[in-house]
Amino acid sequence: MLAAFTDAPAKRWDPWAGSAWNGAIAEAAPPGDPGARVRDAQDKRGGGEVLMDRIWHDESGRIDIKSLDRAGLERFMVDELGEKRFRALQVWKWLWQRSARSFDEMTDLAKPTRAKLEQAAFISFLELDTCLESLDGTRKYLWRLHDGHRVESVLIPDEDRLTLCMSSQVGCAMACTFCLTGDLGLKRNLSPSEIANQPLQVGLDEVARRRAIGLPDPPGAYRPITNLVFMGMGEPLHNIDNLCTSLDAILHDHAQNYSHRKVTVSTVGLVPKIEEFAARTPVNLAISLNSSNNAQRDAIMPVNKRWDLEALIEACKRLPLPNGKRITFEYVMFRGFNDTLDDAARLFRLLKGVRAKINLIPYNENPHRDIRRPDDADVKAFQAYLFARGMNCTVRTTRGIDISAACGQLGKARLQVDGLEPMVATG
Numbered sequence: 001m002l003a004a005f006t007d008a009p010a011k012r013w014d015p016w017a018g019s020a021w022n023g024a025i026a027e028a029a030p031p032g033d034p035g036a037r038v039r040d041a042q043d044k045r046g047g048g049e050v051l052m053d054r055i056w057h058d059e060s061g062r063i064d065i066k067s068l069d070r071a072g073l074e075r076f077m078v079d080e081l082g083e084k085r086f087r088a089l090q091v092w093k094w095l096w097q098r099s100a101r102s103f104d105e106m107t108d109l110a111k112p113t114r115a116k117l118e119q120a121a122f123i124s125f126l127e128l129d130t131c132l133e134s135l136d137g138t139r140k141y142l143w144r145l146h147d148g149h150r151v152e153s154v155l156i157p158d159e160d161r162l163t164l165c166m167s168s169q170v171g172c173a174m175a176c177t178f179c180l181t182g183d184l185g186l187k188r189n190l191s192p193s194e195i196a197n198q199p200l201q202v203g204l205d206e207v208a209r210r211r212a213i214g215l216p217d218p219p220g221a222y223r224p225i226t227n228l229v230f231m232g233m234g235e236p237l238h239n240i241d242n243l244c245t246s247l248d249a250i251l252h253d254h255a256q257n258y259s260h261r262k263v264t265v266s267t268v269g270l271v272p273k274i275e276e277f278a279a280r281t282p283v284n285l286a287i288s289l290n291s292s293n294n295a296q297r298d299a300i301m302p303v304n305k306r307w308d309l310e311a312l313i314e315a316c317k318r319l320p321l322p323n324g325k326r327i328t329f330e331y332v333m334f335r336g337f338n339d340t341l342d343d344a345a346r347l348f349r350l351l352k353g354v355r356a357k358i359n360l361i362p363y364n365e366n367p368h369r370d371i372r373r374p375d376d377a378d379v380k381a382f383q384a385y386l387f388a389r390g391m392n393c394t395v396r397t398t399r400g401i402d403i404s405a406a407c408g409q410l411g412k413a414r415l416q417v418d419g420l421e422p423m424v425a426t427g
Helices: 070-080 086-096 111-120 180-184 192-212 236-251 271-280 294-300 309-318 341-350 376-388 413-417
Strands: 037-042 050-055 127-133 139-144 150-157 162-165 169-171 186-189 227-230 263-267 284-288 327-333 356-362 392-395
Touching: 070 086, 070 236, 127 192, 139 192, 150 169, 150 192, 162 192, 169 180, 186 236, 192 236, 227 236, 236 263, 236 271, 263 271, 263 327, 271 284, 271 309, 294 309, 327 376, 341 376, 356 376, 376 392
Parallel strands: 162 227, 227 263, 263 284, 284 327, 327 356, 356 392
Antiparallel strands: 037 050, 127 139, 139 150, 150 162, 169 186
């Protein structure tokens, strides 16, 4: 088990005490730091199993109020501060719609209420370390966290959308051989606020950039981004509790107000978590597949040795998908490994009976891997084979490769900024 957070202060507020909350049992507590706390909570309704409730505090014991979901914030306002329940909605809007940086800004709250909030809680924001901009307009945000760790988010512009690729962990434990983030190993999970602050703060930056050049604000100035994808650093379902808490602040109509149809979470295939994920949130699911048989997948994705393709596909078939909804299967293509028509035929047979759409991703070459990108002709032939058999199949356009912001390249930004490592060459 990973190292647990340092012991909490003697007196702390427990947001889950007395509630009917039934979160999943965490497999491990993430490595901690002096500014974060965790405790094991006994949930008598869950068969006596121990739940790992993440309760984040600063050095003075104040709670990170943005790491609470809507229900948790209500309990905090009522049980800890002795306020009326409706005050929670006022605070919620200030946090996630008006981007308040202090409780003093919350002018529709009485001064004594603001004083109590200041004493018991703090409002967290990510610290921007640097922002790299690609020749194609892609921007990579490098965030410095309160404990010195760094994570990245990538903003990808397109003609009709603006997509943010988000991180859910510092590093990753999945160790996929082709992914640079896996080289870091898992440092720790991101808190709910560290996840939900990514679209909030990138959105604010986008609005500021537009205003600086005289462009009008987009509809809903606090939310110029159109799509969110959890395809950055980390395995989202390995941090499922914090992920789902953050999604409350992302989806809630009085918070960031994203449509669940515009949010996609990608997983390498943690089979026990897939059904739980579908039961806890309505957002889209993507599976990082990358292979058409177990021998291939074993070679590049260690998770397949725990849950093989048969177990993964069966879990996908069991999901109660609403009408019109499909699971996206991401398929990174490597030259001479999984890019032939035989691979396409096996993939077609594997996904038969699954409501699927396939996203082909030609591998993004980098100096750290002796892996080659497939020929464009092979990618087109692969796509044509699947399309001719009635499968929804698209090819992802490579973006941000000159700033190492493309798929599988996250985790190297600080070295590049410091001049210790060259940028990935284009062309």
